[in-house]
Amino acid sequence: MDDDKVSFIGFVERDGFDKDQKLKSDLYPSDENGLSFLELCCYYGSVDCFKFLITKLNPEITPKCLVFSFLGGNQDIISECLKVQIPDEICMEFAITSHNIDFISFLMNEHNIEINLNDCADRCNLHAFLIYLDQTNDVDSCLACSYAFNISSLCEYLIKHGANVNAKYANKTALHYAVIFSNKEVIELLISHGANANAKDDKKYTPLHYAVGNNHKEIVEYLIYHNADANIKDKRGFTPLDYAAMNNNYEAADALISHGASFVSKYSNKNIPLHYAAINNSKETAELFLSHGALANAKNYDEKTPLHFAAKWNSKETAELLISYGAPVNSTDYNENTPLHFAAINNSKETMELLISHNADVNAKDRNKDTALHFAAEKNFKEIADILISHGADVNATNDKKQTPLHIALSNNSNETAEVLISHGADVKAMDDNEITPLHLAVDNNNKKAVEDIISHGADVNALDRDKETPLHKAARKNNIEISEIFLLHNADINAKNVNNFTALHIAASYSSKETSDVLIAHGADVNVKDKNGNTPLHYAANKNSKEIAQNLISHGSDVNAKNDKENTPLHLASASNGKEIAELLLLHGADVNAKDEKENTPLRVASRNKSKETAEVLISHGADPNDMKSNCKII
16 A cells, blocks of 8 residues: 555565465445456555565466556556456546546557546546547537536536436436436526427436435426426336325425425325325325325225334334324225234234233134234244233134134244233133144254143143144154153043054154154053054155164064954065065064065065065065066055
């Protein structure tokens, strides 16, 4: 930066100096990969340090070196970089930025690189701008970009030389640019020469939209006085008044209203400005609208009022204003949501308290029969739940699926809110329309803490859902040992059967849940219990090739020759799935190698038809007849 060669040499000659290292800092341009020492010398014009690096270390002169050299402004560095790099448009951009007319002329004359008019405007480089004008005589584009210099005489000169006042550059007219930069004198000049006050850019913004965005009341009034349409819409259908509402631009809004801007959309599916004021908590602008007759209960396309939006965005001050103008606190939208529902699901605590203080119904239900408390439970908004309950919200209210807020909380692992609900009397035994209890849901989410909390408040560990599954069945399916043990310690029925006569042990075996099956067996689960198809847990272990589960089952008395309803033994199932190790284990413990199912299929036939070569070899080595491999068979 200071081109201190002596200090730089001392730095470079230290042990461990890496000439290729990259540096990043807020002091120079940001770059994803960082900048080299040589690139920084170019950027700062540090010619002595640059020459030292080139002479002693010979680092690579990169394209960035050349680009930055036009910013650094040192001719010697530029010349050195030009020996290995070819300049491009970025070099011209940086030359314009540096305001060095010699660099600009050099790039134009020696390398045929054109001046970018937009760069001239952005960098406020009048000299480069005039060179561009002299070269191209593009008076239309130059007029549009002349805003950068705020020189009305320049605009007048261009107009006198044939510039079209409504010509566009980068999709905007000169009037757009003049308004964006609040150049009042230029605006008046352009209008006096016929500039279209309703010209639209690529987003269909008019100059009036931009004037409102700047909250420039004087320019807003001037444009409207010169025929700007106060109700004109942009590409998204927003009027200038909409933007005034969004940005709480009171003065611009006042000017628009005084010149006939409408509060009401011509389209039934649109928000009115008051909705936007509520979204952005633009209280002053909202009050202006209301004082001029805007309806506090106006509804948009899905029947939301401004108060719904105020609740959603926690715009408390605007909500209070709306209520003072008669906005109904229990108004419902298309989905029958009240403002309180929106406050709950968006954690709008302050606005919620305001609504309740004005008699909002804390138990109002939406189209799905959810209350605000259901929403708070879904999002785990503990404080919101506290507020609602303290004002009479029903902790056991049910929606159209018969789910209570506690069901919703546990479906979403909302532990803190669940605790609040339980502490205020939520029914831990409540069943939804699938007969699922909160305890079932806690298990589904592997939520040990909730399981313990619910049980401590009296939950039924043997509650059956519509499929007759207990929470223990679900714990087995999740292979959750800790939760399974909690249930067993609280006298869960270890052999309870679901609609398919599955016990928890059947499920553990069918899901290869070794740890859970071990726990169940250790607590006395029936190892020979059969499901509705006559399968024992060992059948499922054999089918899944779960050797360790099978071994534990057998060691606790599981019948290796048990037959299901189709008279298949575990060995038949192991043979079908090429469970070589399981087959060996079963045979070692007395499985009948020639057992037949209801279709006279032996395990060997099953292995053959299922191409279970390794298992077939094991069966033959244990006495199966090699000739018994002919009939077409399959396990069903």
